[in-house]
Amino acid sequence: MSQYNPPDYYLIDELISEEHLLIRYSIRQWVNKELSPIIEDYAQRAEFPKHLIPGMADIGLFGPTIPQEYGGAGLDYLAYGIMMQELERGDSGLRSTASVQGSLVMYPIYAFGNDDQRRKYLPKLASGEWLGCFGLTEPDHGSNPAEMTTRFVEDGDHVLLNGAKMWISNAPDADVAIVWAKNPQGKVQGLIVERGMEGFSTPTTHNKWSLRASATGELVFDNVRVPKVNILPGVASMRGPLSCLNQARYGIAWGALGAAMDCYDTAVRYAKEREQFGRPIGGFQLQQKKLAEMLTEITKGQLLVWRLAMLKNEDRATPAQISMAKRNSVETALKVAREARQILGGMGITGEYPIMRHMMNLESVVTYEGTHDIHLLITGQDITGLNAFV
Numbered sequence: 178m179s180q181y182n183p184p185d186y187y188l189i190d191e192l193i194s195e196e197h198l199l200i201r202y203s204i205r206q207w208v209n210k211e212l213s214p215i216i217e218d219y220a221q222r223a224e225f226p227k228h229l230i231p232g233m234a235d236i237g238l239f240g241p242t243i244p245q246e247y248g249g250a251g252l253d254y255l256a257y258g259i260m261m262q263e264l265e266r267g268d269s270g271l272r273s274t275a276s277v278q279g280s281l282v283m284y285p286i287y288a289f290g291n292d293d294q295r296r297k298y299l300p301k302l303a304s305g306e307w308l309g310c311f312g313l314t315e316p317d318h319g320s321n322p323a324e325m326t327t328r329f330v331e332d333g334d335h336v337l338l339n340g341a342k343m344w345i346s347n348a349p350d351a352d353v354a355i356v357w358a359k360n361p362q363g364k365v366q367g368l369i370v371e372r373g374m375e376g377f378s379t380p381t382t383h384n385k386w387s388l389r390a391s392a393t394g395e396l397v398f399d400n401v402r403v404p405k406v407n408i409l410p411g412v413a414s415m416r417g418p419l420s421c422l423n424q425a426r427y428g429i430a431w432g433a434l435g436a437a438m439d440c441y442d443t444a445v446r447y448a449k450e451r452e453q454f455g456r457p458i459g460g461f462q463l464q465q466k467k468l469a470e471m472l473t474e475i476t477k478g479q480l481l482v483w484r485l486a487m488l489k490n491e492d493r494a495t496p497a498q499i500s501m502a503k504r505n506s507v508e509t510a511l512k513v514a515r516e517a518r519q520i521l522g523g524m525g526i527t528g529e530y531p532i533m534r535h536m537m538n539l540e541s542v543v544t545y546e547g548t549h550d551i552h553l554l555i556t557g558q559d560i561t562g563l564n565a566f567v
C-alpha cells in the first residue's frame with residue numbers, strides 16, 4: 178500500500194472542488210497501482226513502459242482539456258494541472274508522454290487543424306490507439322527555434338519535407354508527429370507526418386541519464402511526401418509552436434511540484450524513522466532546516482500554480498506568467514530533490530526510493546520546454562520591455 182501523504186500546509190485543498198479532488202484521487206490510485214510498482218525497474222533499464230498507454234488514456238490523461246466530441250475529457254485547467262501533478266509524482270517521464278500527447282499533439286490539431294483533421298486524429302490520440310510526438314527542436318536550433326532549417330516545398334497535392342529534429346519525446350514509438358517546418362514563403366507551419374511515410378525515420382536517442390523511462394529520438398525527413406491535407410491550416414508563424422509550449426509549460430508547472438512533493442514526503446518519513454546517535458535524524462536542527470525550507474518552497478509553488486489555474490480558466494494567464502510558474506516549480510523541485518536525497522544519506526542514491534530518479538528526471542525538465550535561463554529572460558523582458566535574448 179502506498180504511504181504517499183502529500184503536504185498541504187496552507188489547506189489549499191479547501192480551494193479545490195469535490196469534483197477536482199475526485200479526479201485527483203482517481204489518478205493517484207492509478208499511479209499507486211500501475212505506475213509506482215514498476216517505474217524504477219523500467220527507468221533502470223531505460224525502457225518506456227508502453228503497456229501503460231491504454232490505462233493512461235482510460236483515466237483521461239490524454240487531452241484532458243480537449244472537448245468530449247473529439248474524444249478528450251472536456252475538463253478545465255485546474256483538473257489538467259492536478260492530473261499532471263499526480264502523474265509526475267509517479268515519474269516525470271510518463272508525465273512527459275502525457276504532456277506531449279495532450280498539449281503538443283492534440284492541442285495544435287484542435288486549435289489549428291480543420292474539422293477533418295480533428296475528427297481523423299483526435300479520437301485515436303485520446304484513446305491511446307495512436308501515440309504522437311512534437312518536433313520543434315533541431316540539432317542546431319534549440320532555444321532559438323525560429324531559425325529552424327527544416328522546410329518543405331510544393332509538389333502538386335503534396336509537399337516535400339526535408340530536415341531533422343532532435344530530442345523528440347515519444348519519437349521512437351510515435352504513430353504521428355506534429356512537425357514545425359518552414360513553408361516556401363519562410364513561415365513556420367505545422368504538418369502531421371505519419372509513420373510509414375517514405376523517407377521518414379525516428380532513430381532512438383541512447384545513453385540518457387534522465388527521463389530514462391521516456392523514449393526520446395530524432396525525426397529525420399528525407400524528401401518525405403506529405404499530403405497537403407496534412408498541413409495545419411490555422412497558423413503560419415511561431416505563434417503555432419509557442420502556443421503549444423504554453424499549454425505544456427502550464428502542465429509542467431503543476432507536474433514538477435508533484436515530483437517535489439514525493440521527494441519531500443519520502444524525506445519526512447525517513448527522517449522520522451532513521452536513527453543515528455540514538456535518536457531520529459529528524460530531531461537534528463540541520464535536518465529540520467532542510468525539511469522546513471522544502472515545505473516552504475513547495476507551499477509557495479502550490480499557491481502560485483493554483484492561482485495560475487484560475488487565470489488560465491478565465492483565459493487571462495499570460496505566457497510570461499506561465500514561464501514564471503514553470504521556472505519556479507522546476508527550481509523548487511530540483512532543490513527539494515537534492516536536499517531530500519541528502520536526508521536519506523546513502524539510501525538516497527538507490528532505487529529503493531524515488532528521489533534520485535526524480536532528481537535526474539528534473540535535469541531534463543529544467544531544460545526542455547524552454548530552459549531555466551530562457552524563462553528568466555522572458556520574465557526580464559516582461560518587466561522591462563527590453564529583449565535580452567539577442
Ligand SMILES: Cc1cc2nc3c(=O)[nH]c(=O)nc-3n(C[C@H](O)[C@H](O)[C@H](O)COP(=O)(O)OP(=O)(O)OC[C@H]3O[C@@H](n4cnc5c(N)ncnc54)[C@H](O)[C@@H]3O)c2cc1C
Pocket residue numbers: 277311312313314318319320321343344345346347387388393541544545546547548549550551554565566567
Ligand atoms: C529529454 C528531453 C526531451 C525533449 N523533448 C522535446 C520534444 O518532445 N520536442 C522538442 O521539440 N524538443 C524537445 N526537447 C528539446 C528541448 O526543448 C531543448 O533541449 C531546449 O529547448 C534547449 O535547447 P538546446 O538543448 O539546443 O540548448 P541551447 O539552446 O543550445 O542552450 C544551451 C544553453 O545556453 C543557454 N542559452 C541559449 N540562448 C540563450 C540566450 N539568448 N541567453 C542566455 N542563455 C542562453 C540555455 O539556457 C542553455 O543553458 C527535449 C529535450 C530533452 C533533454
